[in-house]
Structure formats: C-alpha cells, structure tokens
Amino acid sequence: MRRLPSAFFARDAIEVAPELLNKVLRVGGVDARIVEVEAYTQDDPASHSFRGRTRRNEVMFGPPGRLYVYFVYGMHYCVNLVTGTVGDGQAVLLRAAVIDGIDRRRTDGPAKLARSLGLDLAHNGSTADVYDDGVGPPELPVVSNRVGITRAADWPRRYRLPPTRKE
DNA sequence: AATCTGATCGTG
DNA sequence: ACGATCAGATTA
Numbered sequence: 001m002r003r004l005p006s007a008f009f010a011r012d013a014i015e016v017a018p019e020l021l022n023k024v025l026r027v028g029g030v031d032a033r034i035v036e037v038e039a040y041t042q043d044d045p046a047s048h049s050f051r052g053r054t055r056r057n058e059v060m061f062g063p064p065g066r067l068y069v070y071f072v073y074g075m076h077y078c079v080n081l082v083t084g085t086v087g088d089g090q091a092v093l094l095r096a097a098v099i100d101g102i103d104r105r106r107t108d109g110p111a112k113l114a115r116s117l118g119l120d121l122a123h124n125g126s127t128a129d130v131y132d133d134g135v136g137p138p139e140l141p142v143v144s145n146r147v148g149i150t151r152a153a154d155w156p157r158r159y160r161l162p163p164t165r166k167e
Numbered sequence: 168a169a170t171c172t173g174a175t176c177g178t179g
Numbered sequence: 180a181c182g183a184t185c186a187g188a189t190t191a
Contacts, residue, residue, distance in 0.1 A: 047174085055187090056186080056187065070186095071185080072185090072186085073173065073176080073184070074183065074185035075175080075184060075185080076175050076176070078175080093174055110174070110175070112176075146174080147174095150173085168190105168191085169190085170189080171187105171188085171190090172187090173186100176182105176183095177181105178180100178181085178182090179180080
C-alpha cells in the first residue's frame with residue numbers, strides 16, 4: 001500500500017479523476033475503494049469554485065491532497081479530494097466506493113459514502129490518506145455525463161469502473 | 168431583507 | 180414525483 005504523495009493531486013482534476021479509480025481512501029481505519037468520481041474544475045459552471053473563492057469553497061483553492069467536505073440540501077455531506085495547484089479551485093467528487101463489510105447500497109452515492117465514512121464539516125480541509133494497493137486504474141474508464149445537477153450536466157466528467165466481465 | 172437553488176436521498 | 184431542511188448565492 002503506497003500512500004499517494006501530494007504531487008499526485010497537484011494536476012488537473014480531469015487528469016487525476018480517472019486515476020483515482022481503484023485507489024483506496026482511508027479514514028478512521030476504514031478503507032474505501034473508489035469506484036466512481038466526478039471532476040470539477042474552475043471553468044465548470046457547476047463547480048462551487050466557478051464564481052471564485054468564498055468561505056465555503058476556500059479549501060478547493062488550497063493545497064492539493066486535502067478533503068473538501070461540504071453540506072448540501074440541509075441534510076447531506078459530500079466529499080471531494082482537492083486537486084491542482086494552490087490558487088486553482090478544483091476538486092474531484094467521490095461518488096461511490098466499496099468498503100469491506102458494508103453493504104454496497106450504503107456507499108453508492110456521494111452523501112451515502114460520506115455518511116458511511118463518518119465524514120462531516122469537521123474533516124473539511126484535513127489531509128487525505130489515499131493509497132495505491134497495486135490494482136491500478138482501469139485501462140478504459142466509463143466516462144459519462146453528470147446526474148443531479150442543472151448546469152453543464154452534459155459535460156463528460158463522471159468516471160466509473162467499467163462493468164466487470166466474466167470469462 | 169427576501170427569495171431561490173442545490174455536486175442528494177428516501178419514500179410514495 | 181416530491182419533501183426534508185438549511186446555507187450560500189442571487190436579487191432588490
């Protein structure tokens with residue numbers, strides 16, 4: 001299990017996002033294998049950073065490799081990994097993961113995943129522990145448009161593991 | 168100051 | 180299809 005250096009995250013979110021597939025996020029001793037992500041860059045009208053730096057999104061503009069956690073819909077938290085260089089507001093939203101011993105249906109959405117990992121605003125801005133356990137990202141990730149947003153929903157910035165094929 | 172909207176989810 | 184539930188953004 002090699003811990004990813006911050007240099008891994010110091011690149012464009014669109015470059016980092018597909019490579020995060022099959023990486024392992026460790027929080028509080030729990031390992032979550034990332035299987036679906038979404039890239040948010042500053043030029044994206046749907047990104048929190050689109051209209052510049054605010055109190056809420058300032059972590060997105062900070063150093064890469066940290067957690068950006070935000071509160072939405074009055075009841076949910078979502079978790080991102082900050083990418084790019086300092087001053088560049090971007091991040092990769094974690095949409096789904098696989099955690100040993102936890103039902104898949106509890107980790108197959110951004111808010112559900114955050115809840116399963118026990119992440120909330122107290123973790124916003126903290127350093128992320130992400131590992132490469134040797135599996136590596138898929139050669140051909142499934143890239144598709146986004147769901148649950150109104151602005152620029154058709155931008156192909158959602159990345160998932162391809163469906164597993166049987167022999 | 169008032170209103171709108173949302174990177175969601177569970178229920179109906 | 181909709182309500183929950185609230186903070187940030189937008190408009191005035």
